[in-house]
Amino acid sequence: MLNSVIVVDDEASIRTAVEQWLSLSGFSVQLFARGEDCLARLPRDFPGVVLSDVRMPGLSGMQLLERLRQLDPDLPVILLTGHGDVPMAVEAMRNGAYDFLEKPFTPQHLMGSLGRALEKRQLVLENRRLHEQADLKAQLESTLLGMSQGLQQLRRQVLELASLPVNVLIRGETGSGKERVARCLHDFGPRADKPFVALNCAAIPESLFEAELFGHESGAFTGAQGKRIGKLEYANGGTLFLDEIESMPLAQQAKLLRVIQEHKLERLGANQSIEVDLRIIAATKPDLLQEARAGRFREDLAYRLNVAELRLAPLRERREDIPLLFEHFARASAERLGRNASPVSGAQLAHLLAHDWPGNVRELANAAERHALGLDAPTLAAAPQTHSLAGQMEAFEAQCLRAALRQHKGEIKGVMETLQLPRRTLNEKMQRHGLVREDFLGD
Incomplete structure (x- = not known):
């Protein structure tokens, strides 16, 4: 005060x-x-x-x-x-x-x-606060790439939620970047210097789930040699990221709910409770409440996890981010492989914008690496153009505007001359695509 x-x-x-x-x-x-x-x-x-x-x-x-x-x-x-x-x-x-x-x-x-x-x-x-916010915003923009309105809103939500001591549920399709967003919530918050522990609930056999989550004492069950710290305890003070939380067995859901309520856990084979202070970030593809109504997930746990929810839009709903992401992944792959980054032709860009990307950002990153290697991507060339011509044109227009703004570092007069647009038309198009000149100053 x-x-x-x-x-x-x-x-x-x-x-x-x-x-x-x-x-x-x-x-x-x-x-x-x-x-x-x-x-x-x-x-x-x-x-x-x-x-x-x-x-x-x-x-x-x-x-x-x-x-x-x-x-x-x-x-x-x-x-x-x-x-x-x-x-x-x-x-x-x-x-x-x-x-x-x-x-x-x-x-x-x-x-x-x-x-x-x-x-x-x-x-x-x-x-100081304004400078720190500006620094965090810049760091986040370089981590969660994209200039679509959805991505800009997501970054604002991440910055707001990162500092709050609440559990967060992230919803999104496979490959949409749920773990990256979870990592940002951790890295940009007060727990950044504490552990970030990730656990994919779908990758653990049900018979091993409790030991993996809670740990065990020596001799707690057959094969339990020595004491083992579970993921919950290991994340103490930091963040536990539970990916594909909908795959967690119902029995373990009840025990996780108890940990969230009481901030205590017991290792398998132990009688003593251990206090834990952690933030839980869960990720899911389906709606947890619908899963609960179908009897596959505990409704009380769903509410405990979903104090705040972030929805990651699939790549097909933010096509204007595709060129920027593809360029980033291609350049990173080329640098890693010791090659020069190849430019993307107009025909290749059209294919990128036409594809529906069912694997989302993960699939796009793979295509960019193939491009950096000089390999063809037949799946893209053969991709059916199932969305409208208007949608493709909108995405291409947004990319042209973004490229001109980046070229001229947000200087509107230069953008007008390059694109041969009057000021009013340029303003309308920038507003429609959620572009702000200040985001390009000094790029």
């Missing part, structure tokens, strides 16, 4: 008086008798001001100022000085102190200085 003040003074009477003044004015106050204690307890991006005496045993106010500026050069530090310390305080301001107050000072003088310092701190923290 931006009304926080840390007071550091070895005199208890000063600490008590300042705390009373500030508390009555609505400030949140922390008191320390030593500078060392302040440094040990100072949180990152502290949303407030440090008020410190100059002369203290141990770490002096001047030394504390220096240490605080090493941790955060923008943290406002106000020094409290005796009459003989004024020259020292002036020198401290040259070294980065925000202000100094000569004792004895009035509450009004103190409140005025604190108010100005807190306003400055608020601006600094807001500026």
Whole structure:
């Protein structure tokens, strides 16, 4: 909260008086008798001001100022000085102190200085937040590629959900990138430095599922040699990604529900509960609630997993992203193989846009690798054009607009000249395709 003040003074009477003044004015106050204690307890991006005496045993106010500026050069530090310390305080301001107050000072003088310092701190923290958001947005754009409206909305949702402590259900067809989205939810959130554990529920035999999920003690069952940590416990503090969650056996669904509710688990063969703190991200192709109505999935677990839902559109519903994705995968494959990336011809682009991509992004990546190898892709050439000519033309138009915007780094005049379009027509087309010039600045 931006009304926080840390007071550091070895005199208890000063600490008590300042705390009373500030508390009555609505400030949140922390008191320390030593500078060392302040440094040990100072949180990152502290949303407030440090008020410190100059002369203290141990770490002096001047030394504390220096240490605080090493941790955060923008943290406002106000020094409290005796009459003989004024020259020292002036020198401290040259070294980065925000202000100094000569004792004895009035509450009004103190409140005025604190108010100005807190306003400055608020601006600094807001500026940092905006820069961090811009950095995260740029990183996410390079991870979840695409400029379609659906992809732009997905990236916004991922950034919003990444920082929230809620379970997320991701729905999408095979190959649509569900694990990549799950990984982004983890990497762009507060659990990023903790484990990300992925488990494909369809790939585990039912007889081994419980041991894989919960772990086991030595001798828990025939063949259980030694203790084994399960996926739930291994993900403690981080994220557990359960792919194809609809394939999880019903018996294990009940046990998973209990872990979610109680934040505890028991290994097979153990009597002691283990506390776990984890976020669960599940992925599914079918609708879990429909699966529950058919008796194949627990409805209560479906609701627990689906606190928030992300739907990944199949590639055929966002054809305007196909050229960008294909170019990215082809270039990455060519670099990996030590080859020069071959340009995509107009005929090849038409085939790419005409194909329905039942395998979605995974299939497209495979086709791009074949292209990088110089191999033909007969499945694409023979692909039936089952969608409308209008749809193909829309996708091609979006690609032309995007290429021109990238070429001119978002400069509208250059785009107008290249595409020979009047400003109003260009604006209408960009709006229809969800293109914003700011997304191409500096590309």
